[in-house]
Structures are given as structure tokens and as C-alpha cells.
Amino acid sequence: MSKPVYNFCAGPAMLPKEVMATAQQEFVNWNQQGCSVMEISHRSQDYLDVAYQAERDLRELMNIPDDYAVLFMHGGGRGQFASVPLNLLPENRVADYILTGSWSKSALTEAQRFGDVNIAAETYKKDGLGSVLPFEQWQLSKNAAYVHYCPNETVDGIEFDYIPETDKPLIADMSSCILSKEIDVSKFGLIYAGAQKNIGPSGLAIVIVRKDLIGKARAQTPSIFDYSVQLNSESMFNTPPTYAWYLAGLVFKWLKQQGGVKAIEQRNKEKAALLYQFIDNNAFYQNRVETRYRSKMNVPFYLKDENLNTAFLQDSKAQGLLALKGHRSVGGMRASIYNAMPLEGVQALVDFMQDFANKNG
Amino acid sequence: MSKPVYNFCAGPAMLPKEVMATAQQEFVNWNQQGCSVMEISHRSQDYLDVAYQAERDLRELMNIPDDYAVLFMHGGGRGQFASVPLNLLPENRVADYILTGSWSKSALTEAQRFGDVNIAAETYKKDGLGSVLPFEQWQLSKNAAYVHYCPNETVDGIEFDYIPETDKPLIADMSSCILSKEIDVSKFGLIYAGAQKNIGPSGLAIVIVRKDLIGKARAQTPSIFDYSVQLNSESMFNTPPTYAWYLAGLVFKWLKQQGGVKAIEQRNKEKAALLYQFIDNNAFYQNRVETRYRSKMNVPFYLKDENLNTAFLQDSKAQGLLALKGHRSVGGMRASIYNAMPLEGVQALVDFMQDFANKNG
Numbered sequence: 001m002s003k004p005v006y007n008f009c010a011g012p013a014m015l016p017k018e019v020m021a022t023a024q025q026e027f028v029n030w031n032q033q034g035c036s037v038m039e040i041s042h043r044s045q046d047y048l049d050v051a052y053q054a055e056r057d058l059r060e061l062m063n064i065p066d067d068y069a070v071l072f073m074h075g076g077g078r079g080q081f082a083s084v085p086l087n088l089l090p091e092n093r094v095a096d097y098i099l100t101g102s103w104s105k106s107a108l109t110e111a112q113r114f115g116d117v118n119i120a121a122e123t124y125k126k127d128g129l130g131s132v133l134p135f136e137q138w139q140l141s142k143n144a145a146y147v148h149y150c151p152n153e154t155v156d157g158i159e160f161d162y163i164p165e166t167d168k169p170l171i172a173d174m175s176s177c178i179l180s181k182e183i184d185v186s187k188f189g190l191i192y193a194g195a196q197k198n199i200g201p202s203g204l205a206i207v208i209v210r211k212d213l214i215g216k217a218r219a220q221t222p223s224i225f226d227y228s229v230q231l232n233s234e235s236m237f238n239t240p241p242t243y244a245w246y247l248a249g250l251v252f253k254w255l256k257q258q259g260g261v262k263a264i265e266q267r268n269k270e271k272a273a274l275l276y277q278f279i280d281n282n283a284f285y286q287n288r289v290e291t292r293y294r295s296k297m298n299v300p301f302y303l304k305d306e307n308l309n310t311a312f313l314q315d316s317k318a319q320g321l322l323a324l325k326g327h328r329s330v331g332g333m334r335a336s337i338y339n340a341m342p343l344e345g346v347q348a349l350v351d352f353m354q355d356f357a358n359k360n361g
Numbered sequence: 362m363s364k365p366v367y368n369f370c371a372g373p374a375m376l377p378k379e380v381m382a383t384a385q386q387e388f389v390n391w392n393q394q395g396c397s398v399m400e401i402s403h404r405s406q407d408y409l410d411v412a413y414q415a416e417r418d419l420r421e422l423m424n425i426p427d428d429y430a431v432l433f434m435h436g437g438g439r440g441q442f443a444s445v446p447l448n449l450l451p452e453n454r455v456a457d458y459i460l461t462g463s464w465s466k467s468a469l470t471e472a473q474r475f476g477d478v479n480i481a482a483e484t485y486k487k488d489g490l491g492s493v494l495p496f497e498q499w500q501l502s503k504n505a506a507y508v509h510y511c512p513n514e515t516v517d518g519i520e521f522d523y524i525p526e527t528d529k530p531l532i533a534d535m536s537s538c539i540l541s542k543e544i545d546v547s548k549f550g551l552i553y554a555g556a557q558k559n560i561g562p563s564g565l566a567i568v569i570v571r572k573d574l575i576g577k578a579r580a581q582t583p584s585i586f587d588y589s590v591q592l593n594s595e596s597m598f599n600t601p602p603t604y605a606w607y608l609a610g611l612v613f614k615w616l617k618q619q620g621g622v623k624a625i626e627q628r629n630k631e632k633a634a635l636l637y638q639f640i641d642n643n644a645f646y647q648n649r650v651e652t653r654y655r656s657k658m659n660v661p662f663y664l665k666d667e668n669l670n671t672a673f674l675q676d677s678k679a680q681g682l683l684a685l686k687g688h689r690s691v692g693g694m695r696a697s698i699y700n701a702m703p704l705e706g707v708q709a710l711v712d713f714m715q716d717f718a719n720k721n722g
Binding site for chain 2: 005007009010011012013014015017020021023024027028033034035036038039040041042043044074075076077078079081082083086110113114194196201202203204219220222223224225237238239240241242243244320322323328
């Protein structure tokens with residue numbers, strides 16, 4: 001193709017070009033074995049080397065303390081919506097959920113099936129803009145087993161700029177922001193992420209959990225969702241999604257080559273600044289999130305004239321700018337600019353948006 | 362590589378060479394989109410076309426009646442060990458489990474966590490050989506919610522040569538025999554299979570379930586394991602393992618090109634006959650399963666002199682014959698010869714085994 005293609009899909013999202021090139025090159029003859037890495041036993045030493053290396057690289061990238069387990073699990077983020085209460089919410093306790101958008105709401109809905117859940121903060125708008133209820137207004141339970149929140153709302157484009165301080169285990173759905181910026185893992189009880197945004201293909205979830213929280217799963221927890229079972233079997237109680245795990249490992253290596261999370265965070269800031277500044281300076285487009293809470297990963301925006309939506313999507317696709325349609329629940333447009341999206345991709349988007357505004361303004 | 366490599370791994374297993382070649386060729390530019398099929402939204406029309414086509418092809422291959430749902434789920438076969446009782450075993454009922462080896466035992470163990478389970482048939486040996494307890498000796502419950510069995514035991518190399526007749530819904534773990542021979546789906550209440558043997562890469566489970574059995578899941582079933590939720594969302598309640606689903610679709614297309622299940626069944630019979638006949642005619646090797654119940658997919662065998670095991674594995678690997686080590690729970694050797702294994706691969710194995718016996722006998 002003559003012109004580069006940039007894929008702004010919210011997930012399954014684009015993976016780094018270099019990772020995909022490597023994976024393609026060794027697709028049918030991995031490690032000079034004469035077969036694919038997806039065709040070898042998860043219990044073979046060759047595969048274990050891949051799996052362990054991926055965990056080591058992730059630990060290094062996120063500076064994960066030794067008293068935290070790293071689990072590679074089936075079921076994606078929604079699997080964890082169930083796994084978290086099944087493992088961490090005893091039947092006589094309550095869990096606090098913080099609502100900030102679509103995904104924290106879905107996590108709450110699933111948790112309510114398993115036990116007593118308190119909505120400590122409802123979704124919140126400030127002056128008509130998406131925002132986060134101020135922390136001092138949260139109605140946290142005195143005896144909560146944990147506090148659950150979603151630091152980055154993929155659909156709503158809302159991102160926390162702080163880590164809530166609570167004396168309860170803090171549980172974070174980091175599906176769309178993991179590895180996008182430096183965080184202090186020790187402030188969390190558990191972090192989970194569906195892989196298909198910043199890590200790899202769909203079908204894999206990564207769980208980072210303080211080990212002392214493990215071992216209290218309910219009797220009827222499906223074994224593959226039991227953190228204790230998965231910890232004791234090194235995430236191989238059943239056959240893991242081996243190819244997704246391998247690709248995640250390639251992404252971790254790539255991230256290290258980019259300079260690690262600190263470097264990618266800087267790049268992510270530049271990418272987001274470029275796009276938000278353009279939107280703010282162009283009356284043709286609008287973002288509807290309070291500046292402070294704007295996501296650096298998912299940038300939802302609206303055309304002032306929504307009648308132009310179809311033309312915008314057609315023209316952008318023709319220019320090799322893919323998957324800009326907003327989530328069906330909120331409409332408009334959305335540019336997901338995860339780690340794998342280069343600055344040039346955001347620049348190409350801004351250039352297109354300027355052209356489109358000029359032609360249709 | 363000058364010499365062809367044949368991979369006898371029990372799972373994740375080899376996929377058809379033609380499928381892997383296609384997948385590699387379009388890995389980074391699928392359907393002329395400028396990106397990978399693993400990088401597009403599961404809700405895009407392009408992906409839905411892939412997903413629906415895969416289901417249609419599977420329905421055609423297995424002649425699945427319209428009153429059966431086909432679900433593409435997370436969690437592999439072990440996920441279904443929990444999903445089956447969660448969805449089909451009411452709290453006041455009992456489920457019958459038929460034990461024939463390692464996997465049916467594991468299914469039983471998981472089901473016991475969720476309810477009342479009756480072992481209707483224990484594992485059984487006949488004259489010291491692996492076998493199946495005769496049907497007329499099964500202790501089936503009068504009021505069972507279902508009868509669960511494993512038609513092909515991957516570890517033990519035991520395969521049913523009949524479908525049990527029962528007036529209760531019959532549930533079959535077909536992970537290692539699905540699509541390997543013609544079956545009458547209408548005789549089953551539910552069929553499930555982890556993908557990583559005869560379908561695609563690990564991380565995907567396929568469930569074929571009579572629709573009238575759906576809708577009675579326990580209140581605390583994780584949503585992604587609820588057949589009703591998955592049916593109503595066309596297996597897209599959460600992001601499915603999209604790349605595995607795509608590869609499964611390529612395998613289904615390949616199977617159709619091979620002449621469908623009837624043709625592959627004939628080839629599988631030839632492959633198995635070649636290997637078993639060789640073993641039976643060579644005192645150097647031994648299979649320990651009653652002839653009638655020998656698996657056509659997984660052929661476990663032992664060297665008469667087990668001191669030669671290491672040499673056998675080293676030499677076979679050097680000849681490009683991979684992953685012949687038996688399951689750690691039973692030792693010895695195992696050749697898994699799923700649909701993707703060509704007759705030439707089995708011939709190469711037999712030739713090697715003859716050479717090895719000549720040299721070491």
C-alpha cells in the first residue's frame with residue numbers, strides 16, 4: 001500500500017507494526033522449530049520460556065512488587081467483572097463501586113449478581129461535561145471488602161488523573177490504560193486488563209494481584225476464575241490462550257525497546273495534546289469531557305453538524321484512517337490512540353480533520 | 362527446511378498447513394484493509410462476516426439442526442467443565458458422569474463443586490487394557506439433569522465407538538474428536554470442545570447446545586459463562602477471542618475443501634489403522650487400550666524397554682517428528698493425529714519407529 005493505514009479501533013486495537021512484522025515472519029516456523037508457537041504444548045520448555053519471559057518483562061515494565069502475582073487468564077475484562085467479586089467479596093461483606101461511565105457500570109452490574117454492592121459514586125457531569133464525582137463526595141463503606149473503579153473509561157473518554165486513596169484494597173479495571181503511563185502498583189490490591197487494547201489480541205486478561213488477597217474464593221467459583229488455582233498452576237490450570245500470551249510478550253519487548261513506560265507515557269501525552277488542542281481550536285469539532293479528566297487513550301469527539309457523520313467516516317476510511325466511529329451507546333466519533341499508535345497517525349488524523357472541516361465548514 | 366516437520370502435539374496441536382499459510386500471508390493486511398483481522402472491532406461488519414461464516418460452515422460440516430445454538434466462548438474446555446453444571450444442573454437435581462480417563466475425571470471434579478453428581482461409571486480396564494465400562498453396567502440416575510461423558514480421552518487414548526442411548530440430555534466433551542468423524546448431533550443435548558486440537562488455537566471453546574436447554578442458569582453464573590447471555594448476544598457479550606474464531610473459520614473452510622467430515626473420517630481411519638497395525642505387529646512397541654476403544658485421534662504407546670524413552674524422543678525430534686512424549690500422568694509416548702495430520706506424517710512416524718526398533722532391538 002502506498003499510503004500508511006492508521007487504525008483507531010478501541011479494541012481489538014492495533015498492535016505495534018514491529019510486533020506484527022515479527023509475528024508474521026515467524027508465524028509458521030517459530031524459533032526454527034518448523035511449526036508455529038501456537039502449535040506447541042503450553043507445558044513444553046520452549047513455551048514456558050516464552051510465558052515466563054513475558055511475565056518478567058511485564059514485571060519490569062510496571063515495576064511490580066514481588067508480593068504481587070501476575071496471572072494470564074481466559075475471559076477478557078468481563079471475565080474479571082465476575083472473578084473479582086467471586087474471589088474478593090465474602091458473602092457477608094460489601095464492595096464499593098465507583099461509576100464514571102460505561103465500563104465501571106458494567107462491572108457493577110456483574111458484581112451485583114454475586115453479592116452486596118454499594119455505589120459509592122454515581123457517574124457525574126460538571127457543567128454538562130463528562131467528569132468524575134469529586135473524591136470527597138464519594139460514599140465509601142466503612143467495611144468494604146474492596147473499592148472498584150475504572151481509571152480510564154474507553155467509551156466515555158474519561159480518565160482519572162489521580163489514584164484514589166483508600167484504606168481498602170483498590171481494584172482497577174485498567175483494560176484501556178495499562179502500560180500507558182507510570183503507576184505505583186503498590187497502591188492497588190488488584191489490577192486487571194483485557195489484553196485487546198494495550199497488550200495483545202482479545203481473549204486474554206492480565207491480573208496483577210497482591211498475594212495476601214488470594215485464597216478466599218467462594219466455593220462455587222469456576223476453577224479457571226479462581227486466583228488461587230491460577231497462581232498455584234502458574235496460569236496453566238488449563239491450556240492458556242498461548243498465542244495471545246506470546247503476542248503480549250512481543251508487545252512487552254517492544255515497549256522495553258521504546259524506552260519503557262516512562263517513554264511511552266511521554267509520547268502518549270504528546271499524541272493526546274495534539275488531538276485535543278486541535279479539537280479545542282476548531283469549532284467544527286467538540287470533545288465533551290472536563291479537561292482534567294480527558295482520556296489520553298480514547299478521544300471521543302463530535303462533529304458540530306452530526307449530519308456529516310457518515311461523510312466523515314467514509315472520507316476518513318478512504319484516507320486510511322480506520323474505525324473512528326464512536327461507541328454505539330454515545331454516538332459521534334472516537335479516536336483510540338493506544339501505545340501502538342504513532343504520533344504520525346494522530347498527525348494524519350488531525351490533518352484529515354482540518355481538511356474535512358475546511359471542505360464542509 | 363529440507364525435511365518436512367510433523368507435529369504430534371496433543372494440544373495446542375498442529376493446524377492444517379494450508380490454513381497457516383493463508384493466515385501468514387494475510388497476517389498484517391487482511392482483506393486488503395491494511396491491518397490484521399485481529400486488529401478490527403468484533404462489532405464491525407467485516408468481522409461479523411467472518412464470524413457468521415464460521416458458524417455457517419460449522420453447521421454445514423456437522424449438519425447441526427436449527428434448534429441447536431452454536432456458541433463461540435472464552436475459557437477452553439475447562440471453562441465448560443463449570444459452565445455445564447452452572448447452566449444445566451439445578452440445585453435440587455443430580456448429574457450423571459461417566460468416567461473413562463483423565464478428562465472425564467476432571468470434568469467430574471469441577472462439577473462436584475456446583476452440585477450433586479453421580480459417578481454412573483468408573484474408569485474400567487478389561488484384561489489389563491484401557492476400556493469403557495459396558496453400558497449395561499452404568500448406574501444411571503432416574504432423575505438426572507444430564508449425562509456427561511468424554512467420547513475421546515486425549516490422555517488415555519480411549520474413544521467411544523458408540524453414542525450412549527439415554528433419555529436424559531447427553532453432554533459430550535468432544536475437545537479431541539469434534540469434526541474427526543460424522544456424528545448425529547440430534548442425539549446430544551450439548552457438545553463442547555476446546556478449540557486447540559481439531560479447530561484452531563487455544564483460548565476458544567465451541568458449544569453446540571439444544572436451545573430448549575438454555576435459560577436455566579444459576580443466578581450466580583458469571584455472565585460470560587451463561588449460555589443464554591451468549592446466545593442472545595451472538596457470542597459477543599464481551600469481546601470474543603477474535604483471532605482464534607477467525608482461524609477456526611479458516612479450518613472449517615479447509616475441512617470443506619477436503620470433502621467434509623465424511624472424507625476426513627475416512628482419512629483418520631487410514632491414519633489410525635496404519636499406526637496401530639504397525640504397533641501391534643512390532644514387539645518393540647505396545648498400545649494398552651482394548652482394540653474396540655482405541656482412539657483414532659490420540660495413540661498412546663510404550664516402548665517395551667522404557668530405558669530407551671529418552672533416546673526415542675531425541676531421535677524422533679531430530680527427524681522432525683515433534684512432541685511424541687506421553688502425558689506426564691501416564692508416561693510413555695503419544696502420537697496425536699488430528700485432522701490436520703496428513704497420512705504422510707503418520708507414515709514418517711511409522712518409518713522412524715521401525716528404524717528405531719531395528720537399531721535398538
